[in-house]
Amino acid sequence: MTPEQARRVIFEVLADIAPEVDESTVDDDHDLTEQLDLDSMDYLNWMVGINEETGVDIPQRDVSEFLTIAGAVAYLVTHSPEPARVSAEAAGPARGLAALEGRAG
Amino acid sequence: MIDFLLPSLGADMDRAKLNLWLVGPGDPVHKGQIIAEVETEKAVLEVECWDEGVIEELLVQPGPEWLPVGTLIARIRSVEPAQTPGPVETPTAPAQKPLPARPPAGRPEPAPPIRHLAHELGVDLSTLQGTGEGGTITRSDVRAATAPADKPTAIPISGELRIKASPRARFLANRLGLDLGQVPASGPGGMVTAADVESQPIPAVEPEDKVGAMRRAIARSMAHSKREIPHYYLATHIDLDEALRWLDVQNAERSVAERILPAALLLKATALGLREIPDLNGHWIDDSFRPSSSIHLGVAVSIREGGLVAPAIHDADQLDLGEMMARLRDLVNRARSWRLRSSEMSDPTMTVTNLGDRGVETAFPVIIPPQVAMVGLGKVVDTVVAVEGSPVVHPVIHATLSADHRVTDGHRGGLFLATIDRLLQEPQSL
Numbered sequence: 001m002t003p004e005q006a007r008r009v010i011f012e013v014l015a016d017i018a019p020e021v022d023e024s025t026v027d028d029d030h031d032l033t034e035q036l037d038l039d040s041m042d043y044l045n046w047m048v049g050i051n052e053e054t055g056v057d058i059p060q061r062d063v064s065e066f067l068t069i070a071g072a073v074a075y076l077v078t079h080s081p082e083p084a085r086v087s088a089e090a091a092g093p094a095r096g097l098a099a100l101e102g103r104a105g
Numbered sequence: 106m107i108d109f110l111l112p113s114l115g116a117d118m119d120r121a122k123l124n125l126w127l128v129g130p131g132d133p134v135h136k137g138q139i140i141a142e143v144e145t146e147k148a149v150l151e152v153e154c155w156d157e158g159v160i161e162e163l164l165v166q167p168g169p170e171w172l173p174v175g176t177l178i179a180r181i182r183s184v185e186p187a188q189t190p191g192p193v194e195t196p197t198a199p200a201q202k203p204l205p206a207r208p209p210a211g212r213p214e215p216a217p218p219i220r221h222l223a224h225e226l227g228v229d230l231s232t233l234q235g236t237g238e239g240g241t242i243t244r245s246d247v248r249a250a251t252a253p254a255d256k257p258t259a260i261p262i263s264g265e266l267r268i269k270a271s272p273r274a275r276f277l278a279n280r281l282g283l284d285l286g287q288v289p290a291s292g293p294g295g296m297v298t299a300a301d302v303e304s305q306p307i308p309a310v311e312p313e314d315k316v317g318a319m320r321r322a323i324a325r326s327m328a329h330s331k332r333e334i335p336h337y338y339l340a341t342h343i344d345l346d347e348a349l350r351w352l353d354v355q356n357a358e359r360s361v362a363e364r365i366l367p368a369a370l371l372l373k374a375t376a377l378g379l380r381e382i383p384d385l386n387g388h389w390i391d392d393s394f395r396p397s398s399s400i401h402l403g404v405a406v407s408i409r410e411g412g413l414v415a416p417a418i419h420d421a422d423q424l425d426l427g428e429m430m431a432r433l434r435d436l437v438n439r440a441r442s443w444r445l446r447s448s449e450m451s452d453p454t455m456t457v458t459n460l461g462d463r464g465v466e467t468a469f470p471v472i473i474p475p476q477v478a479m480v481g482l483g484k485v486v487d488t489v490v491a492v493e494g495s496p497v498v499h500p501v502i503h504a505t506l507s508a509d510h511r512v513t514d515g516h517r518g519g520l521f522l523a524t525i526d527r528l529l530q531e532p533q534s535l
Contacts, residue, residue: 012244013244015271015273016244018409019273019275019276019277020276020409020410037409037463039407039462039463040366040367040368040462041366041368041433041434041437041438041462044361044364044366044434045434045438047361048361048362049244051360051361051362052219052237052241052243052244052362053243053244053245055237057360057361058361059357059361060353060356060357060359060364061357
């Protein structure tokens, strides 16, 4: 998964939880829960959504990696399966991610 | 014939607008089935039916008029329940819920946010093949199911039309007072996107102020509480070292979707504490305390746009921790998408507010009438405590109780907080 793909998933899931959030105003390196006023349930829902979309498992010991957008992007890039060789971009963003999920599942 | 009246919708909620019917004349209904959606000043609520029968006639049409609680809105022809022995109740008709149908058995249940998204986009989950782990349906599956189309689409729900729109588009339309049905859609499957909403001119008419209406409802309820209820307040520190260590071990073996938050543990301990001190569990009505035989724990849920609701987790003392967490997650998600059920709003027997999640160390709650107590949970703070005479650092929470002095005295309240403390020292028994 590329950083761009990871970022897209992260904000797509976030939009379902905090629809008012404007991506352009989010500081990638600042604590996300503090910045966006997320409580523990929002935070959990966000990680569950990312896990469902990417197939990347987020064990309890790694939760702290998701405190910032930058941390979450780095984690997904490192832990996601190799990108599909069939051009994900050519198939469109949603299909590309779906292909990744299929491989992960 | 059974008269179906607009049910009670919670403290100080004495009227509602009928948004839509989910059944029509001739449809069979069963206990617990959601048959209508109404809107109060605090929430959109799904109205459950508590009778078995067949809808004879619908007496009120959806519309903007306020209907008082108790209004006759439908008639149900009763049907003799089948003479089946045993306590298990079998629905006589398939459940008709606003949330999409569940997928066939054998596949994992989609998480509540996925079901909610499917509902918003008008996607029938039962028709989808999940591409997630073990066949789980993912957001991408739901979004992909909104197949390309060249014109806006609306999904009929019992004669009503529901517009396909992304959650952010819905949020923006609501804030701007735009009718989603009037917004040209450019998304997949005729879905209205956030960009579609943002491209619309802002209407000249003042949008309905949902948050303002909720504020007024809270004002009425809290003013009533402070005027009528002689509160007393107690507070104690509870050492969570044992409980959180135990929870960490449990969570290490769970997938992220099955993870248990400390809030679930605290709610379970509170519910079990009410079993031991039942005089905090019930309602003050007509100058007397009416204890409740069930423990329906209200949970204060803050809404992002402002305000809060406090719906109930039914029979909270009987749930294991996994169930408690699943119910809490479902309840919070539905509360935040304005989709609660009438019974959840009308029957909490005591409420908990977990403001610690927002960084507050101590909360002093205002009791929600006609309840007679409320628990406040603060932030978990690493604190120096004495263990066997030596200082050590443990995670500690400040738990408070606001209680109605007409019903209990400080001694009983103190016993209740001590009980919660004791239960949390033995987390494996929760």
